[in-house]
Amino acid sequence: MSPIRVFLADDQALVRSGFRMLIGAEDDLEVVGEGADGAETVREVRRTPTDVVLMDIRMPVMDGVEATRRIVAEGLPTRVLVLTTFDLDEYVFSALKAGASGFMLKDARPEELLNAIRTVAAGEAVIAPSATRRLLDHVLPTLPTSPEGVDHRLDVLTDREREVLTEIAAGATNAEIATRLYMAEGTVKTHIGRLLAKLQVRDRVGLVLFAYETGLVRRI
Incomplete structure (x- = not known):
């Protein structure tokens, strides 16, 4: 079985490096590209077969919400997993409405993030019941x-x-x-x-x- 292809979208090189090391250690996952802003991410995902984008919300040039919207609107077979510092971030809910398949906190445990990538790649959404209720409250x-x-x-x-x-x-x-x-x-x-x-x-x-x-x- 081919590994799950993951694209890293974050404006901080150190964050991308950490995710690359974490994901690269897994036999069933591989990093296929990186983007430092939303516009670059959309461009690269168009030409790089990608299963899951780890999408930071706050990035220069184009934020993660707009990048998610464009990826989804183009009908690409790519799913977006939003990464955020705050679980009640208003931009997270905008990204979910734009078509993201879920969100994770950046300080989640490594195994939680890896499992979330696999879950999203399988076509499911990473939204726990408690998070669903918060989603409803805000959206x-x-x-x-x-x-x-x-x-x-x-x-x-x-x-x-x-x-x-x-x-x-x-x-x-x-x-x-x-x-x-x-x-x-x-x-x-x-x-x-x-x-x-x-x-x-x-x-x-x-x-x-x-x-x-x-x-x-x-x-x-």
Whole structure:
């Protein structure tokens, strides 16, 4: 199996060097490039096959939010894992809305960062239930709200899919959803895959935002 290709985007050379050493020590990961600002990162990722970008938020020329938006908008098969110093950074939530697949603190333990890279490369989102709730607290006030009544974007979903989506929006894990809805965890994963395909969103973060935008789950 080919190693996961990781691109490092950070304006501090020392930080990039540390990440390169950490990632380079793993057999299943490899660093394929580095960028010191968002514009350089977008340019390089366009021509360098990349699975995951470790994206710093605050960079010169172009910040990590705009770089994430451009990478996602171009439909590249590249996922973005945002790195930040503060877990409640407003720019983090902007990056998630732009299509990032999750975020990690820069002071996370090495094994947590490595596992997050693998998780994102596998198509999942690195958003723990507690972080999902913080995401809702900070992002929901800025989201457009569907007018009272039924949002017809929900019409493509079965009743069971709506139940699963509601649980995801509440921050439940797959295991918790399986317990609450009396189904196997594998079945939960199948439903999530169908939700992603039907709603044309990239990951769990997108499902959470969709559930609230459409009014399937109401803000408290």
